[in-house]
Amino acid sequence: MLSRAAERVYWIGRYLERAENTARIVQQYSQLLLDMPADVGVSWAELVRIFGAADHFQLSGYDQSEDTVLDFLLADRASPVSLVWSIRRARDNLRNTRDLLPQEAWESVNELNHYAAEQLSGAARGDDRFETLSECIARCLQLNGAFDGTMSHEMPFRFLRLGQHLERADMTSRILDVAATYIQFNKPVARRYGSVLWTNILRSVSGFQMYRQYRQAEIVGRDVIDFLACDTGFPRAIARCLSRATYNAALLPRSSATRDVLDEATALLEDLPSLHPDADAVSARLDELQRRLGRAHQTLCDTWFLPTETQ
């Protein structure tokens, strides 16, 4: 398999996952704000931090109103964290690898791209936001279903999944990081609304129902962190994502360096829940985890996308 094709397929996995996560988070965040009194200081700007785009947002001179933030995250074609951007990138990469991926995936991603371009600026303003985001999520799920059910589980599929799981691990870790930091700086709110906040964090990765089913505990910080970081069964838990990434990497040639970095990242999770409620320690550990995920990405790029050694 050509390195360039592998790289494109990997980015399809990442961008589609990012698109789905973006839609889920914005959808959930809109719900959370409806539950919060206006004076508690949970703001739309917090959402920009989850995407690691605070600097970009500030430099662009945007205000922190709902309209501006949501336009930046959903419909802004110049914003590299927006939903339209992710969908467009997934589509562009798919266009270049059509021969490797199922025909129906190409058609679906085109439809999704048109739908997003038409509907998302309205969703940013609030019209039918919930329905539009639900539709985007559903179409992402459909695409993943097409990959899973109609393409051979060979090398291109492995790169798709590798991209998807690394992106998902990254997103869950960002959400936990922002939550920990927020609670650290807003202790009174956290005391009063703690359970609502943690519930919404679970919901933002669609984890509330499964948490309830398998943990049955009351919703407290330590257990939520444990569930989202260390659970080996929940598909959006970091440990689960890393184990799936490792599994897919292991099926590719010359994977040892990538697997080593993924193992190091996994090792950082073990005692993460016990660091709670020391938010500084949790946050520092999650920062370390994100650096390790970045290194995993770099390692796999060096190995498979920019090879310098002969076979």
Added chain:
Amino acid sequence: MRDSDARDAAGGSYDELIADDGSPRDHARRLLDFFASMPAAELAASQLAVDRTIADMGISFTVYSDGDNIDRAWPLDVVPRAMPGSEWDHIEAGLKQRLQALNLFIDDLYNERRILADRVVPAEVIDSSKNYLAPCRGMRPAHGVWAHICGTDLVRGGDGTVYVLEDNLRVPSGVSYMLENRNVIKRVFPSLFRNHRIRPVDEYTTSLSAMLTSIAPASSDRNSPNIVVLTPGIYNSAYFEHSYLAQAMGAELVEGSDLLVDSDDCVYMRSVEGLRRVDAIYRRIDDVFIDPHEFRADSVLGVPGIMRAWRAGNVAIANAPGSGVADDKVVYSYVPDIVRYYLAEEPILANVPTWRCSDADALGYVLDHLPELVVKPANESGGYGMLIGPHSTAAEHDDFRRKLREDPRNYIAQPTLSLSTAPTCCDGLLEPRHLDLRPFVLQGEELSVTAGGLTRVAMRKGSLVVNSSQGGGSKDTWIIEDKR
């Protein structure tokens, strides 16, 4: 050519399927009966079926001016163009003879230069050609073959003679559409095929693969060398074809950035398994873009150092760099002499009569007869900078007279040919439309020619413009067995 210029030239034209007395030609009788017995509504419906099949099969081409929509459905006429096998055998022999002679010629130009010393072709014609590439001097590609893939343009004049219009030795395109046209027509009219003995075309990709294998370096695994198709990328007008041929050969479709030349002067492909040696490259990018070290330094399409690897004999490139020298219009006018010089045979296929304006007598004739001639610059392709005398104004004639006097060596002139026609489905009716034919010739260790080729047809009444980007269509081309 502007649409308003398009006169109705059909009057003096030869029809491929219908004789002058209006009766079907022998080889086309059953084919014409089939379409003649079809009610207009059914004919229109079958054209729709063809269009739908093309959309379903995803056969597309690219028009650069078409904005975001870079894929357009390929236009295919329902009525095939047919030719008897015995006539084709003659043309095929002529195409092989011509390519053989051209390859001997190119090899000679970059080595001994005998033909120039013997003054059969003037040295200044070659040395002033921008397609003569100095870095290719002294090269001896496998089997002495430089132009491995040739897409000769043939036209038939009013008297029924088939002429070679252009040799197209650089990166000729269209073969994938020839293959797909056949697949579509087979799907839509299966019964027509059962009633005819039509020579198959589908072995082309196998022949292409065998040809590329035959030129791979001796150091490679000759049973399964690593062959790649080098494309400029998805925005190229022929990308569909690049991808089609790569898939049909089981070769990787690569862009310049996928390849690198290492310190051992070998070409490698960046793959997930690591760097993999490349043995043969079917390149679909022009000479000047192929290696930024040697030619255009600003080329991002090419591979730095690839010429070094080629000269070291570590990789085969088809067509070889420098082949285009035999593809300019002045050289074209010498091809009959070139055939006689190298093969000591008379050319089987005729050239269109050509006046070289560098010759004082010829120039005088051209200046006097401009309104009835076609004037072409020597080193342009794609129809740029041409004058079509009968379709131009007096001011345009005067303008060209000045150009010809200023730079006579850069121009040739030919009579305006009335291209042959064939019945074509236009709004549900069969009407004559002008067409040409592009067969594809391969030469490596062996020579082969497609049975027929790609027929391009000008869909506008009277128009001679067959380019698909300008409203041209295409036809399936049948070579019908007439020997029992």
